[in-house]
Amino acid sequence: MNRAPPIIQGALCSMNCLAALLGVFLGLKPVIGRDASQSQPNFLLLLADDLGIGDIGCYGNSTIRTPNIDRLAEDGVRLTQHLAAEAVCTPSRAAFLTGRYPIRTGMTSGNGHRVLQWAAGAGGLPAEEITFAKILKEQGYVTGLIGKWHLGLNCHSSSDHCHHPLSHGFQHFLGMPLGMMGDCAVAEPSEKRMKLQRRLHLCSQVAAVASLTLAAGKLTRLIRAPRWMLVLVLAATTAMFAAASRHVGDFIIYADCFLMRNHTVTQQPLRLERVTGLMLREAETFLQRNKHHPFMLLVSFLHVHIPLVTTEDFHRRSKHGPYGDNVEEMDWMVGQILDTLDREGLTDNTLVYFASDHGGSLESRVGHVQLGGWNGGYRGGKGMGGWEGGIRVPGIFRWPGVLPAGRVVDQPTSMMDVFPTVVLLGGGAEPKDRVIDGRNLLPLLRGETQHSDHEFLLHYCEVFLHAARWVQRDRGRVWKVHFMTPNFHPEGAGACYGSAVCPCFGDVTEHDPPLLFDISADPGETHPLNPDSEPEFHEVVGKLRQEAVRQWSSLSQIHQQLGTIYNIWRPWLQPRCGEFPHYGCDLEE
């Protein structure tokens, strides 16, 4: 359908050859024809940050305005059981790009580190991992990433770029290596900032107490160095820690909230009020520049993560406070990008995908003002690896003429499925030397099959298996088992208020027997089935346990990229611009 009949292709080819010959005669660069790639569609992948499935009109929200995303769904295929591989950014995005569970790639931890914490940490997507960007690049695509990365930067020096997007198949990058977070606006609440502040404050107190004790002369007999010198050193240490604790916020803004264009830091700190316009302009020029080549552009929005940077035009536009304003602005951005696609005549040959990296954050709120997303009728939210609200995300595909408009697919699908789908459409092949957990979605999207290719989907929280899903094809049922669920605070609140996210271990309940839900009949997970009265209980649980063991034994040994040693700030890995003592720059003007 997207391919011209052979005779026309032949004609196109000879025309291109002629043009190329002519070009050579006229001393022009040879024209690189598009005939060879005519069957390769473009890919425009739109990924929101922290957006809840209940935040969008076409997923049932009647009070928020998301006309552009809704239109995408009307013209394309809407997935209602589209699942992130993890409920937080770093692992979910790693799985999306590689088609593999984060436990396979090491993009997780077992000690409470949920995401990469610093731009100057050493962890990140390992060089051996293959992203779909890398394969598409080899297939002749121009590949670009605009926006959030959050999959690491450097390993040994501040410029080895071992985990950088450009080392993972993207040829163009403009965006934030880490991502938007509360720390990027000092006024926002931030757990990281508060924790650091508390630690530095404690250090300054310890140093102050020590210096006072010494000054009092009680301990000096035990130490050989002259008393006054020690007192001075300790007093200086006190002052240093105290000053540092006061300036933690400014420090984090420099350390983490900056823009890179390819390998260069171009804006440090990030100018919040400018970034939306900058991203849109970049997307527009990318599409214009590459309209004659097959391309893959991933626009990874900084919306709708706190601090909810919204331009003036969208302030107080929605019925849902600063969060709703931010969602509506993002929808407008989607519209702007799709308009460019239209204007450049690219719509019919471009597969557009829209999703969120995981569910909305219930814990993001100040007082009674909700700053995180809404997950509709699904239980739980961001950070919860098992409950549906943390992992069930919007998922929309549009490709006019190829995918039926207005189709709705209720079968379980995974964000990891994007990997094989775009790789195969782009003319590439799935790597054979590793397990790919994603499945080609095209037959399901086109309606050639009614069934998901997934029989099982496992739902991890860090390395801990919290839940699992079984598609019982012959009965048309989807079962879900919870082995572990987080304890809510306050009890029954449905979230872990008081912390940023619920933990994966420790303050959790292990269920024996596990909780079983029939997700096809009870998507809100409100009625756990009784082991005594549900005849299939033991078969379902047994099957999922077996699958978990099978998957576990298929894992190879890898470094935990999010473990503590990789996930601390290393001064020598800090990317920066400007010269001592005047760090900072803005080259994006």
Ligand SMILES: *[C@@H]1O[C@H](CO)[C@@H](O)[C@H](O)[C@H]1NC(C)=O
């Ligand atoms: C729509 O989204 C907003 C913002 O997250 C939320 O507060 C509201 O409850 C949602 N409304 C419906 C009807 O789902």
